[in-house]
Amino acid sequence: MSTDLMPNRYRPGEVSLPEREAALIARRDAVLGASYRLQYRKPVHFVRGEGMWLYDPDGKPYLDFYNNVPSLGHCNAEINAAMAAQAARLSANTRYLEPRVVEYAERLVDTFPAELDRVIFTCTGSESNDLALRIARLATGNEGVIVSAYAYHGTSAAVAAVSPNLGDAVNLSPSVRIVNLPGPSGIPDEQANEFFEAEVRAAIHDLRRRGIGIAAFMFDSIFSSDGVWIDPPGFLNGAVAAVREAGGLVIADEVQPGFGRTGAHFWGFARHDIVPDLVTLGKPMGNGFPIGAVVGRRGPVETFGVTARYSNTFAGNTVGIATADAVLTILQRDRILDNVLTVSETLRKGLEQIASRTGGILGIRNAGLFFGIDIGMGASLPAERRAMALDVVNAMRDNGVLISTTGANEDVLKVRPPLVCQDEHVQLFLRSLEDALRIITSR
Amino acid sequence: MSTDLMPNRYRPGEVSLPEREAALIARRDAVLGASYRLQYRKPVHFVRGEGMWLYDPDGKPYLDFYNNVPSLGHCNAEINAAMAAQAARLSANTRYLEPRVVEYAERLVDTFPAELDRVIFTCTGSESNDLALRIARLATGNEGVIVSAYAYHGTSAAVAAVSPNLGDAVNLSPSVRIVNLPGPSGIPDEQANEFFEAEVRAAIHDLRRRGIGIAAFMFDSIFSSDGVWIDPPGFLNGAVAAVREAGGLVIADEVQPGFGRTGAHFWGFARHDIVPDLVTLGKPMGNGFPIGAVVGRRGPVETFGVTARYSNTFAGNTVGIATADAVLTILQRDRILDNVLTVSETLRKGLEQIASRTGGILGIRNAGLFFGIDIGMGASLPAERRAMALDVVNAMRDNGVLISTTGANEDVLKVRPPLVCQDEHVQLFLRSLEDALRIITSR
Numbered sequence: 001m002s003t004d005l006m007p008n009r010y011r012p013g014e015v016s017l018p019e020r021e022a023a024l025i026a027r028r029d030a031v032l033g034a035s036y037r038l039q040y041r042k043p044v045h046f047v048r049g050e051g052m053w054l055y056d057p058d059g060k061p062y063l064d065f066y067n068n069v070p071s072l073g074h075c076n077a078e079i080n081a082a083m084a085a086q087a088a089r090l091s092a093n094t095r096y097l098e099p100r101v102v103e104y105a106e107r108l109v110d111t112f113p114a115e116l117d118r119v120i121f122t123c124t125g126s127e128s129n130d131l132a133l134r135i136a137r138l139a140t141g142n143e144g145v146i147v148s149a150y151a152y153h154g155t156s157a158a159v160a161a162v163s164p165n166l167g168d169a170v171n172l173s174p175s176v177r178i179v180n181l182p183g184p185s186g187i188p189d190e191q192a193n194e195f196f197e198a199e200v201r202a203a204i205h206d207l208r209r210r211g212i213g214i215a216a217f218m219f220d221s222i223f224s225s226d227g228v229w230i231d232p233p234g235f236l237n238g239a240v241a242a243v244r245e246a247g248g249l250v251i252a253d254e255v256q257p258g259f260g261r262t263g264a265h266f267w268g269f270a271r272h273d274i275v276p277d278l279v280t281l282g283k284p285m286g287n288g289f290p291i292g293a294v295v296g297r298r299g300p301v302e303t304f305g306v307t308a309r310y311s312n313t314f315a316g317n318t319v320g321i322a323t324a325d326a327v328l329t330i331l332q333r334d335r336i337l338d339n340v341l342t343v344s345e346t347l348r349k350g351l352e353q354i355a356s357r358t359g360g361i362l363g364i365r366n367a368g369l370f371f372g373i374d375i376g377m378g379a380s381l382p383a384e385r386r387a388m389a390l391d392v393v394n395a396m397r398d399n400g401v402l403i404s405t406t407g408a409n410e411d412v413l414k415v416r417p418p419l420v421c422q423d424e425h426v427q428l429f430l431r432s433l434e435d436a437l438r439i440i441t442s443r
Numbered sequence: 444m445s446t447d448l449m450p451n452r453y454r455p456g457e458v459s460l461p462e463r464e465a466a467l468i469a470r471r472d473a474v475l476g477a478s479y480r481l482q483y484r485k486p487v488h489f490v491r492g493e494g495m496w497l498y499d500p501d502g503k504p505y506l507d508f509y510n511n512v513p514s515l516g517h518c519n520a521e522i523n524a525a526m527a528a529q530a531a532r533l534s535a536n537t538r539y540l541e542p543r544v545v546e547y548a549e550r551l552v553d554t555f556p557a558e559l560d561r562v563i564f565t566c567t568g569s570e571s572n573d574l575a576l577r578i579a580r581l582a583t584g585n586e587g588v589i590v591s592a593y594a595y596h597g598t599s600a601a602v603a604a605v606s607p608n609l610g611d612a613v614n615l616s617p618s619v620r621i622v623n624l625p626g627p628s629g630i631p632d633e634q635a636n637e638f639f640e641a642e643v644r645a646a647i648h649d650l651r652r653r654g655i656g657i658a659a660f661m662f663d664s665i666f667s668s669d670g671v672w673i674d675p676p677g678f679l680n681g682a683v684a685a686v687r688e689a690g691g692l693v694i695a696d697e698v699q700p701g702f703g704r705t706g707a708h709f710w711g712f713a714r715h716d717i718v719p720d721l722v723t724l725g726k727p728m729g730n731g732f733p734i735g736a737v738v739g740r741r742g743p744v745e746t747f748g749v750t751a752r753y754s755n756t757f758a759g760n761t762v763g764i765a766t767a768d769a770v771l772t773i774l775q776r777d778r779i780l781d782n783v784l785t786v787s788e789t790l791r792k793g794l795e796q797i798a799s800r801t802g803g804i805l806g807i808r809n810a811g812l813f814f815g816i817d818i819g820m821g822a823s824l825p826a827e828r829r830a831m832a833l834d835v836v837n838a839m840r841d842n843g844v845l846i847s848t849t850g851a852n853e854d855v856l857k858v859r860p861p862l863v864c865q866d867e868h869v870q871l872f873l874r875s876l877e878d879a880l881r882i883i884t885s886r
Binding site for chain 2: 005006021024025027028030031032033034035036037038039043044045046047048049054067069070074075077080083084087088089090091092093094095096097098099101102105106109117118119120123124125126127130131133134155156157158160166167169170282283288289290291294296301302304305306307308309310311312313314315316317319320
């Protein structure tokens with residue numbers, strides 16, 4: 001595992017910066033906490049956004065193939081108008097009766113399997129995952145949680161403690177167990193389900209030997225921080241059965257794959273043909289407005305709601321709801337998922353052609369518009385692959401295209417453009433990637 | 444302590460409702476989690492807000508003397524315009540260079556004592572308190588937390604575990620200790636500091652006997668959920684010294700008292716003439732937009748930032764920052780704190796006159812526009828006082844004025860109007876309260 005907390009970042013002194021950016025960084029360092037890290041060796045500076053594009057103060061455009069929050073495009077006018085109209089009318093909390101929150105909740109659960117019919121709103125994906133863990137622990141009476149080897153589920157104390165991706169400085173909970181995914185373990189597709197079930201059963205057994213029952217198996221169905229190891233579809237089935245047999249709940253973290261990112265389905269878990277007990281939402285839900293949710297089966301949600309007092313000041317407020325409602329309307333009305341399927345197919349084919357024409361690509365994995373691209377040459381060592389991936393990302397940044405890295409070794413390109421991406425953007429991206437690979441592989 | 448999770452709430456069957464509200468509640472119950480409770484015996488239904496007022500679908504106005512989120516008034520046009528303008532230009536995260544977040548952070552720390560010069564943004568007050576606990580625990584290497592007897596610090600698993608106000612169904616952390624406040628313990632003002640220091644020292648000692656070091660003393664400087672037991676100013680001094688002596692940090696939860704609510708100061712802790720190590724912000728920061736922050740001393744914030752990886756997708760995004768910036772501008776430009784002092788003085792005098800003219804008020808406590816009013820008659824029992832406070836709140840609701848209850852016994856009226864409250868609103872509120880008290884005390 002990469003020991004750097006964030007490999008693709010600015011390090012003072014590594015590059016020389018223009019005076020304007022150097023001055024802004026100095027002011028930033030003097031007032032923001034040290035946890036604020038800037039992406040890219042040479043940070044990007046933005047003052048305007050529109051659709052697929054971000055612009056620096058000189059007007060230089062950057063093609064955004066990275067941000068999965070503004071999934072309907074930067075500064076979407078229709079969504080902003082909905083937000084502004086509601087802000088002018090009413091911003092109320094959920095302790096008052098107000099029709100919009102009910103109407104949106106009904107629309108939202110309609111996108112889920114029938115068993116998942118209850119919603120609790122939050123403000124962020126981290127709050128959603130934190131709440132899902134609280135619900136699972138209270139409903140099962142157990143503490144144990146199983147996550148994937150490089151899982152990242154968010155920033156609160158409780159979810160950071162089940163996020164091995166945060167590295168050694170953030171202690172894991174004594175009641176969390178990590179399991180290996182079949183893909184990065186080199187397991188053939190036909191044995192993947194069996195392998196993963198065995199991993200999860202071993203984790204349950206190990207918890208039990210310490211007197212810890214299983215509260216939940218929590219997974220990001222796109223396995224983003226693990227390196228987008230998503231195949232084969234269905235490999236979660238045995239694990240899900242094992243968790244339920246042991247009395248635990250299944251929590252799908254849809255903060256990244258949700259709201260159509262995977263194209264074929266509105267929710268990433270559908271790709272594996274399972275129905276979780278709790279599903280957590282966040283990032284693209286409000287196209288940038290801070291809103292999230294837990295959608296779940298009535299049983300655990302009701303047990304939690306009747307027993308514990310839970311109320312979240314901003315969550316479900318009318319302005320966030322109106323914004324999320326506009327997002328859902330556009331996703332459905334404009335058939336965005338169809339676009340995701342079409343464009344992602346073009347992107348995948350283009351990547352395969354580049355892989356055959358140039359060196360440097362060892363593997364391509366995607367579900368819809370979430371791609372993981374393994375970078376490396378033949379028998380290159382992990383550190384060499386990581387350096388090469390970083391070089392590619394930063395060459396593309398200099399060339400005006402935004403992506404980053406992921407995975408245990410940070411040698412996987414993480415590519416996840418807004419879902420309104422068109423063929424012209426794909427062609428620009430492919431050209432930029434091929435240019436970067438040609439230069440770097442020919443050194 | 445009241446065993447009801449939320450005494451001032453709708454209970455199905457207790458009152459008969461108009462068809463419109465009954466139908467909306469039925470739909471709401473079918474899709475929202477059971478944790479969603481409606482305020483008041485007969486829920487209020489709002490479709491529009493403006494300044495100090497909320498309106499139901501029939502156009503009936505309700506004077507808002509309760510909501511401390513829209514502290515510059517419902518649907519403030521200037522704030523909404525700032526939000527909309529930024530949303531049309533750029534909504535960027537903090538991994539890119541962007542000047543607005545730096546400028547606002549500089550303006551924000553300027554409102555604090557010089558020692559508090561670092562900011563980390565969050566999306567909610569709960570996220571702020573959760574992060575402050577993470578920082579304190581990592582910086583001190585300790586786990587122990589001390590809070591007041593009926594403290595409420597938020598919704599995440601970690602802060603719910605240090606929130607005794609949530610009641611028996613939400614387990615407290617084994618490393619939390621609760622301390623009694625001097626006011627509700629009947630301690631005379633001149634002994635308050637000594638009493639409270641002894642409470643905190645005993646808690647530190649008790650933790651130590653179990654091998655638990657002290658990470659933080661966390662307090663809401665308005666002690667809202669304890670019943671607004673805020674006097675005498677300065678009673679925290681000995682406790683703060685004891686915590687520091689034992690190696691712990693002092694965390695001021697300013698989610699409710701912050702941003703001018705107390706009138707004499709921008710931050711509630713200033714009333715006690717102390718400088719905390721970490722301060723947490725939320726509710727009114729964006730007048731309804733989900734934004735919060737931790738402001739702290741460089742030492743612990745840097746230790747955390749360098750060691751742990753922390754990044755919050757929505758926090759510090761340009762739209763939230765622009766909104767919060769407009770709030771801060773109005774607070775300062777329009778001298779809102781002066782208004783708080785003037786209006787709160789009128790309100791206090793009016794309450795004192797009502798107390799002398801009618802029965803039913805046993806005590807009045809306030810700092811600026813945060814009031815706690817003890818309700819009861821002579822030697823009435825706790826349950827009688829609680830019932831009477833609930834009757835007052837619901838009579839006022841029927842009369843078009845919004846407040847609620849707080850405190851261990853829920854017999855304290857919680858009154859906290861938006862800070863733009865004017866004399867005319869105070870007079871309306873006082874008349875409504877006096878009417879309610881006359882009817883209820885003459886039964």
